[in-house]
Amino acid sequence: MKTKIVNRRTLLHSAGLLAGGLLVGAGSAHGATRLSAPPARPATPDEAWATLKEGNRRWVADAAIHPHQDRARRDEVAEKQNPYAVVVSCIDSRVPPEIVFDAGIGDVFTVRSAAQTIDPLVSGAIEYGPVELATPLIVVMGHQRCGAVTAAAHALREGTTLPGDLQRIVEALRPAYDRAHGDVDKMIRINTVDTVAKLKADKLLAPRIARKQLKIVGSYYSLDTGQVTRLV
Numbered sequence: 245m246k247t248k249i250v251n252r253r254t255l256l257h258s259a260g261l262l263a264g265g266l267l268v269g270a271g272s273a274h275g276a277t278r279l280s281a282p283p284a285r286p287a288t289p290d291e292a293w294a295t296l297k298e299g300n301r302r303w304v305a306d307a308a309i310h311p312h313q314d315r316a317r318r319d320e321v322a323e324k325q326n327p328y329a330v331v332v333s334c335i336d337s338r339v340p341p342e343i344v345f346d347a348g349i350g351d352v353f354t355v356r357s358a359a360q361t362i363d364p365l366v367s368g369a370i371e372y373g374p375v376e377l378a379t380p381l382i383v384v385m386g387h388q389r390c391g392a393v394t395a396a397a398h399a400l401r402e403g404t405t406l407p408g409d410l411q412r413i414v415e416a417l418r419p420a421y422d423r424a425h426g427d428v429d430k431m432i433r434i435n436t437v438d439t440v441a442k443l444k445a446d447k448l449l450a451p452r453i454a455r456k457q458l459k460i461v462g463s464y465y466s467l468d469t470g471q472v473t474r475l476v
């Protein structure tokens with residue numbers, strides 16, 4: 245019995261060493277793959293979108309390189325950040341922007357609300373990057389089978405009122421509901437495009453778009469494939 249316990253401990257110890265070895269190996273591979281990551285921050289709206297698209301392509305292909313997720317990057321951005329995009333997405337646990345775009349710390353501002361609905365507080369958060377740090381791209385990202393949109397469609401169809409501030413989300417989605425005739429997937433897409441239109445009319449963002457310093461892209465994330473498709 246005693247021998248068995250010792251053997252088990254030895255085994256666990258070996259497993260620990262092995263795991264440590266694997267981690268070191270992964271770290272080296274990681275270091276090597278980082279060389280293929282963009283060497284500099286994308287400077288233009290198109291470069292920023294190309295970088296996000298490429299990161300999403302890796303995520304879809306199960307070939308993520310997890311760039312900028314190490315101590316060196318932490319040190320690099322500890323005093324100052326300079327992200328190349330603002331991603332406006334849903335609170336849904338399945339759509340974290342840094343993961344679906346295979347990005348790291350200091351790369352993107354993420355602004356998340358239920359069904360990426362916006363109000364003045366959220367708009368202020370979105371304005372921050374472009375206005376203060378010249379962030380060249382905003383990506384609004386809706387997603388497949390959005391629970392917030394589904395719940396809102398249900399409430400509007402049944403004529404029920406959700407408790408507390410949840411009803412605000414329902415009201416924010418009412419225009420999309422009306423135009424989609426209650427079709428949830430259409431609602432998701434219409435609401436995303438509507439959010440882009442609202443942001444394009446934002447008094448701080450509009451002049452930057454006119455000067456070609458900023459672009460706003462509307463997109464749709466597939467939970468099934470991981471792919472981000474541009475809508476507008």
Ligand SMILES: [Zn+2]
Pocket residue numbers: 334335336358359387389390391392393
């Ligand atoms: Zn959602």
